[in-house]
Amino acid sequence: MHQTAAYNDIRRDLVSLLPKVRRFAMTLTRNASDADDLVQEVCERAITKSHLWNGEGRLESWIYAMTRNLWVDEVRKRKVRSGAGTVDAGEQNELIVDAAGEKAVYAHQLNKMIMSMPEGLSSVFVLVNVEGHSYKETADILGIPIGTVMSRLSTARLRLSAMVTGDTERRA
Amino acid sequence: MNDLRKQPLDVRLSALLDGEVQHDEKEELERLIATNSEARELYDRLKRGSEIGNIAFEEFLKEPVPLALVRKIKKTEPPQQNASRSNGLRSHFVSALMQPQAMAACLALLVVGGGIGYFLGAGSYVPDVPVQMAQAPVQKNWLDDIAAYHRVYARQQRHLAEVPPSEADHIVSWLTDSVGVGFKLPDLAPDGLEFKGARLLVAQGKPVAQLLYRNQENDIIAICFMKNGDSTDDGFDETIKDDIGLVSWHKGAVAYVVVGPSSEATLTKIAEKVSTQI
Numbered sequence: 001m002h003q004t005a006a007y008n009d010i011r012r013d014l015v016s017l018l019p020k021v022r023r024f025a026m027t028l029t030r031n032a033s034d035a036d037d038l039v040q041e042v043c044e045r046a047i048t049k050s051h052l053w054n055g056e057g058r059l060e061s062w063i064y065a066m067t068r069n070l071w072v073d074e075v076r077k078r079k080v081r082s083g084a085g086t087v088d089a090g091e092q093n094e095l096i097v098d099a100a101g102e103k104a105v106y107a108h109q110l111n112k113m114i115m116s117m118p119e120g121l122s123s124v125f126v127l128v129n130v131e132g133h134s135y136k137e138t139a140d141i142l143g144i145p146i147g148t149v150m151s152r153l154s155t156a157r158l159r160l161s162a163m164v165t166g167d168t169e170r171r172a
Numbered sequence: 173m174n175d176l177r178k179q180p181l182d183v184r185l186s187a188l189l190d191g192e193v194q195h196d197e198k199e200e201l202e203r204l205i206a207t208n209s210e211a212r213e214l215y216d217r218l219k220r221g222s223e224i225g226n227i228a229f230e231e232f233l234k235e236p237v238p239l240a241l242v243r244k245i246k247k248t249e250p251p252q253q254n255a256s257r258s259n260g261l262r263s264h265f266v267s268a269l270m271q272p273q274a275m276a277a278c279l280a281l282l283v284v285g286g287g288i289g290y291f292l293g294a295g296s297y298v299p300d301v302p303v304q305m306a307q308a309p310v311q312k313n314w315l316d317d318i319a320a321y322h323r324v325y326a327r328q329q330r331h332l333a334e335v336p337p338s339e340a341d342h343i344v345s346w347l348t349d350s351v352g353v354g355f356k357l358p359d360l361a362p363d364g365l366e367f368k369g370a371r372l373l374v375a376q377g378k379p380v381a382q383l384l385y386r387n388q389e390n391d392i393i394a395i396c397f398m399k400n401g402d403s404t405d406d407g408f409d410e411t412i413k414d415d416i417g418l419v420s421w422h423k424g425a426v427a428y429v430v431v432g433p434s435s436e437a438t439l440t441k442i443a444e445k446v447s448t449q450i
Contacts, residue, residue: 014245015437023232040241047248114228128190129222130229135192150179154186157221164224 010050010059014043017060020131024064027122028071030115038074042067061133064141068123113163120144121156128153185215189222239415242435246412315429317375318396319416321382322431325371326392333369333384343370347381352399353426357383358449363442364388393432393439395446400427408443419443 014021021042025035046053046063053062114122120142127138128149139146176184176193187193188201204211325332335343340357348354350372357367365385373380373396380398387393404422411418417434420427421443428450430443 010250011245011248012437012440015242015435018237018241018245019233019235022235022237023229026232036238036241040244043241043245044248047245047250050250111228111231114225125225126229129225135187135190147179150176150183150187150192153190154180154183154218156225157186157189157218158182159221160225160228161217161221164220 010053011047013059014046014063017063018043020060021063021067024123024126025067025071026115027126028068028119030119030122038067038071041070045070058137060131061137061141064127065143068142114160117156117159120148120152121159124149124152125156125160129157181211182214182218185211186218188215189218237435239435242437243412246410246417246434314375314380314398314400314427315411315418315420316413317373318380318429318431319413319418321373321375322392322394322416325382325384326394332392334371336369337367340367343383346370347372351379351381351397353381353397355381355397355450358395358446360385360442360445363438363445365393365442368392387432387436391433391436393430393436393442395428395430395450397426397428397450399425401425408440408447410440421447423447 018039022035022039025038025042026032029035029038042063045066053059123142124138127133127141128135133141135146135149138149142149176187176197179187184193184197184201185205188198193201201211205215206212335346337343344355344357347370360367365387368384368386370384371382373382375396375398378398378400380396383395385393385395400422405424406422408419408421411420412434415434416431417436417439418429418431419439419442420429422428428443428447430439430446432439432442
């Protein structure tokens with residue numbers, strides 16, 4: 001079972017990237033079980049097609065684009081329209097923080113609200129705001145125009161801000 | 173950079189946050205924020221959304237990655253490289269064999285080879301293949317032993333090592349004499365691995381040196397080596413035995429392995445470094 005260093009490298013890199021790839025997959029699937037299945041399929045495909053990666057740019061961009069493409073295929077297969085089955089963030093219950101306002105509880109609840117945002121918003125937010133991809137890179141990964149990236153990003157930020165503002169006002 | 177003048181103000185301010193606006197527009201938007209309270213309030217909301225989103229998405233990274241997923245990745249076999257190229261070479265080779273000169277050469281080789289085979293067969297010639305097959309279980313078992321040792325010793329807190337790291341010189345001379353393999357202690361501190369001491373193990377009835385390191389996640393990574401009499405050098409071979417990952421290789425007459433948790437992503441990188449230092 002001898003492996004060349006190159007193959008070991010992509011598997012090693014994939015393992016290192018797993019938390020980030022899984023997070024990105026969560027923004028698409030919005031549930032952990034589907035995200036794990038998707039990540040597994042992506043990783044298997046990335047290894048078997050590793051000879052197709054040209055080594056330019058960021059490996060995660062290639063992986064993310066593959067993740068998005070596989071998810072689009074999966075959604076088509078399931079005949080589920082994008083965003084179906086999720087609740088709009090604006091309609092979701094507001095954040096409930098206990099008296100001590102523990103940060104972990106707060107973050108957990110915030111995660112749940114983020115996951116309830118429409119798919120397009122949270123994935124754009126993660127790529128640009130959290131991981132620092134440019135608008136162009138994000139547009140390429142998600143297969144959407146740059147203008148859409150910009151408007152989704154702004155909407156995501158305002159929604160997130162509104163969640164916090166609502167929470168702060170209620171606690172005051 | 174994008175020209176945003178036709179976009180709504182929130183989109184333009186959002187792009188300003190990301191540094192995705194042209195220089196003149198940046199100045200215009202900054203002036204607007206400084207002079208217009210509504211624009212400033214909108215900009216602050218966008219900034220607040222960015223900050224809170226960052227915190228929330230960082231939390232996702234703290235969730236443990238399913239170990240089964242890591243194992244699945246490590247066990248996935250990559251495709252044969254240059255498969256199409258070798259197919260092309262094969263068809264070229266086959267067509268070349270059909271040439272009359274090549275056919276004649278093949279026949280000549282067949283006669284000569286058959287003759288040599290006859291004389292060797294009449295003598296005490298023993299083929300190599302059974303010897304290699306006999307060695308395979310030995311290789312497997314030495315790694316089984318190492319994985320079993322690692323499961324036990326990696327959990328030890330007070331008695332992790334037989335000889336502490338403060339006796340580095342003694343470790344080198346002791347293990348060199350015991351195992352019959354000269355070595356240097358690899359310095360893996362730049363990789364976040366702290367040397368914690370050494371042990372002498374037995375695998376397949378042979379003495380094995382074990383050098384123990386602790387990484388920043390508090391996991392134990394060990395380097396083990398033994399004399400095995402096989403003088404072939406080979407590449408790195410990664411094996412997973414349940415929760416234990418092993419990256420092994422041969423150099424000269426010595427078998428080496430780096431062992432740690434199978435979820436550890438850097439075992440091969442560590443093995444590559446160890447192979448150049450030890």
